[in-house]
Every structure is written in C-alpha cells, then in structure tokens.
Amino acid sequence: MNFTVAIVGRPNVGKSTLFNRLVGKKLALVDDTPGVTRDRRPGDAKLVDLRFTIIDTAGLEQSGPETLQGRMWLQTEAAIDEADLTLFVVDAKYGLTPADETLGEMLRRRGKPVVLVANKSEAKGSDGGYYDAFTLGLGEPVAISAEHGQGMIDLRDAIVAAIGEDRAFPPEMDEAETNIDLRGDEEIEDEESEPEYDETKPLRVAIIGRPNAGKSTLINRFLGEDRLLTGPEAGITRDSISVEWDWRGRTIKMFDTAGMRKKARVQEKLEKLSVADSLRSIRFAEAVVIVFDATIPFEKQDLQLVDLVVREGRAAILAFNKWDLVEDPQALLADLREKTERLLPQARGIRAVPISGQTGYGLDKLMQSIIDTDKVWNRRISTARLNKWLEGQLIQHPPPAVSGRRLKLKYMTQVKARPPGFMISCTRPDAVPESYLRYLTNGLRVDFDMPGVPIRIHLRAADNPFEGRKKKR
Numbered sequence: 001m002n003f004t005v006a007i008v009g010r011p012n013v014g015k016s017t018l019f020n021r022l023v024g025k026k027l028a029l030v031d032d033t034p035g036v037t038r039d040r041r042p043g044d045a046k047l048v049d050l051r052f053t054i055i056d057t058a059g060l061e062q063s064g065p066e067t068l069q070g071r072m073w074l075q076t077e078a079a080i081d082e083a084d085l086t087l088f089v090v091d092a093k094y095g096l097t098p099a100d101e102t103l104g105e106m107l108r109r110r111g112k113p114v115v116l117v118a119n120k121s122e123a124k125g126s127d128g129g130y131y132d133a134f135t136l137g138l139g140e141p142v143a144i145s146a147e148h149g150q151g152m153i154d155l156r157d158a159i160v161a162a163i164g165e166d167r168a169f170p171p172e173m174d175e176a177e178t179n180i181d182l183r184g185d186e187e188i189e190d191e192e193s194e195p196e197y198d199e200t201k202p203l204r205v206a207i208i209g210r211p212n213a214g215k216s217t218l219i220n221r222f223l224g225e226d227r228l229l230t231g232p233e234a235g236i237t238r239d240s241i242s243v244e245w246d247w248r249g250r251t252i253k254m255f256d257t258a259g260m261r262k263k264a265r266v267q268e269k270l271e272k273l274s275v276a277d278s279l280r281s282i283r284f285a286e287a288v289v290i291v292f293d294a295t296i297p298f299e300k301q302d303l304q305l306v307d308l309v310v311r312e313g314r315a316a317i318l319a320f321n322k323w324d325l326v327e328d329p330q331a332l333l334a335d336l337r338e339k340t341e342r343l344l345p346q347a348r349g350i351r352a353v354p355i356s357g358q359t360g361y362g363l364d365k366l367m368q369s370i371i372d373t374d375k376v377w378n379r380r381i382s383t384a385r386l387n388k389w390l391e392g393q394l395i396q397h398p399p400p401a402v403s404g405r406r407l408k409l410k411y412m413t414q415v416k417a418r419p420p421g422f423m424i425s426c427t428r429p430d431a432v433p434e435s436y437l438r439y440l441t442n443g444l445r446v447d448f449d450m451p452g453v454p455i456r457i458h459l460r461a462a463d464n465p466f467e468g469r470k471k472k473r
Helices: 015-023 068-082 098-110 127-136 152-163 175-191 215-223 269-284 300-311 329-343 363-377 383-396 434-447
Strands: 004-008 041-047 050-056 085-091 114-119 203-209 241-247 250-256 287-293 315-321 352-354 409-416 421-426 456-461
Touching (some): 004 015, 004 068, 015 085, 015 114, 041 152, 050 152, 085 098, 085 152, 114 127, 114 152, 203 215, 203 269, 203 363, 215 250, 215 363, 287 300, 329 352, 352 363, 383 409, 383 434
Parallel strands (some): 004 050, 004 085, 085 114, 203 287, 315 352, 421 456
Antiparallel strands (some): 041 050, 241 250, 409 421
C-alpha cells in the first residue's frame, strides 16, 4: 500500500460504514448504537484507481484518560499519528456539534493533510449541515453517502489532491524485473510435488475465550505496545481485530476476538454481531488459542469453546492466563493437567501452557506450542505406513461382528490435511460402531504422534468389481 488513511469523527457519523465501503467487505461492526467501534481496525482499501491502507477508529468522546472513553480516544490519536491523511467525517443530516469543533481544532493543530467528509448527504435537509461544515476551516467538505455509495468519485479526487499525485500513484515496478520474479515462482511450484511444512509461511492465529480472560492484554504483550484497548471492564473488545508481527523470523497474523458468553446470556443485537465476528475469525484461522482464566478455569463455557474449535477442525491450544495471580503454581498445574485429560477427551493430548499476559511469562513457550500444533495439523502420512499400521490394529483388536457377520476393513489412506482426514474402505460402513472409530483415532494419535488436533475418519464401501454385470444363465 502507498499511504495510510485514518477515519475519525464523533460517534455514529458513519465511520465504520465508510470503512466497509472502502474495503469492499463488512469487516467492521455497524449498528445504530453510538460507540460501537472501540479499537482501531486496519484494512486494505480500494477507491476507483487508488489503493491504500485505511484505519477505522473509535468516535470522539471527551473524558478522563482513566475511563474507557478516554482510552478509546488515545487509540484514535495513535491512528492519526500513524496515518498520512485523515478523513474527518461529520454528519450532514444532524449538523455540527461541539465535539466536531473540538476534533477539527485538534486536527488543525497537528498539521497533517485532512479531507473533510460530510456523510449522510442523501438525507432530506442535509444541505444545512453540509454548509455548516465550512465553518470548521478545513476546506470544502466532500458530500457523500457511505451507506449508498454516493460521492465516491469526489472523495477519490479530494484524497488525491490532499496527498499529492506522486504519493497516490507511485511509479510501477520495472517490467523486466517483474517477469524474472514470476518465472522464478513458477519454477519453484513445478519442482514441489508434495511440499514439506513451511517454517516461513505466515500463520493465522485466533485468540478466543470468555470475557475478561485477558485476550487483548496477551496480544499487546506479544506486540510490545498498547495496540489493543484493555481495561478492568468485561467485554471491551467488540470487533475481531487482526495484527501482524514477527516471531523468530515468521510472520504471525493474530486475531483478537470479543469474549463469548453462554448463548442464553447473549441477548443484545450488538453482542450477537460480536460473537458472529469471533466465529468467523475461528473459521479463517489455522490455529486457535483458547484463553482460560487460571483463577477460575474449566467453566462450562470454556469447555464449550474448546469443543467448538475442535468441531470446526482447527488446531487448538490452551493458555491458562493470569498465572501471576496463582498462589500455589505446582499444585494448580497438576490439577489442570488431570482436568484437561478428563474433561477434554475429544482433544486428547491438547497442548496447555500457563502464561501471564501481564508479565510476559510463558509467551515463548505458548508460541512454540502453536507452531508445533500447526505442524501436526498439516501432517501427511504415506499410504504404505497407514496400511501397515491398520493391519497391526486389526490383529490386535479386530472389528466386532454385527448381525453375525464380521466387518472387514480393507484399505486406508489419508485424503486431506488441515486437519488430518483419513478414508477407510470397508464392508458395511454404516455398521461400524463409533467405539471402534474412537479406538482407531486414539491409535493414530499415539502411533503417529498427533496430539491435540482433530482427526477425521471417513468410511467408504469397497467397490464391487462384479456390480453391473448381467447374471449368466
């Protein structure tokens, strides 16, 4: 991306709607309730022929720095400092307020390029608010409707005029250089028939858990800065925010998610949207860290979250946070190990790490567990090894007879990874009991060292070579 743009304004003027319009996806939560956005959210924007990074921010609410609103405003100021250009959004339908004048004065003092945007200009009676915006002293406002996509060409022209054409349209790469790179990539792809685990490939990790488990604090400790909004209040995070950082030379894209309470307690529309956004992050992640509060671990909701991740087929890791508050770590660690094995049989061998997002204790060990689990999640086993293993399992524990007829398991192969999935060709697949599939699953975990990841076994009826032939008389 060539430059960065921050969207600022008071609450409920349509900043997140404009953000979604520019990125072309409904990434940010949008609701009629003021103050939905709290953290700053980056995205890749496209506006006609412009390509840039856009940052959605929280609305201006003047308050003390120790309050939630004050901490939200500090995040907005950080976004303004990071950006090359600011889109100052006002509500043309409602008109200017003292908060708009305060924010306009602050932007003038900073001296960075500003584009004044009069949103909701499609509404009846919005002309008064549009002309009032001239009094802010930030130039001619751009009349748009983020909801309906009106005025986007005018907004594009205003951004180019403010940032400069050289910055908006940098010179393209040399054509010969581009051709060399492309040919090199093609050669590499042709040579690799079945690539090994790539230690340098970016890894997507989602952080989930109950409200106030310390998810945002954990990510801030990884980044080494107060990138995400934190505090003693439960349920601060609403949007699923993605951040990128490097760990030992590998790019990690980590998703902070809203805390998920029991389904029966989620009544408000906004919380339902937040939970849906968190579920979407789980589906797009490769590894999922379930953050437990070590002072009150293994609540029913914790177990349901682990079961959700396993059913989605993601690589799961447990993180027992707030370890700095534990009085007897050794006794608690032994108790947690016993409960993990007993309460989570569907994820036998799952990696669990005691950590402290506040002090940084155990974070390297947690990252190593994430990498190790992702390796298992991507693992492939040759068909020859699988069939030799299956033969041994059948000798040790043959499948039961159903209705007086012995079940025959003939052939086994791995059909997919991420998570590992296997296909067994057998007679009467519908008659194979679940207990025998669990026996095979546990055997795969132990014999091929695949702890903690979901394992799928599919049964298929063996092909009959005589099917379709006419019976000879």
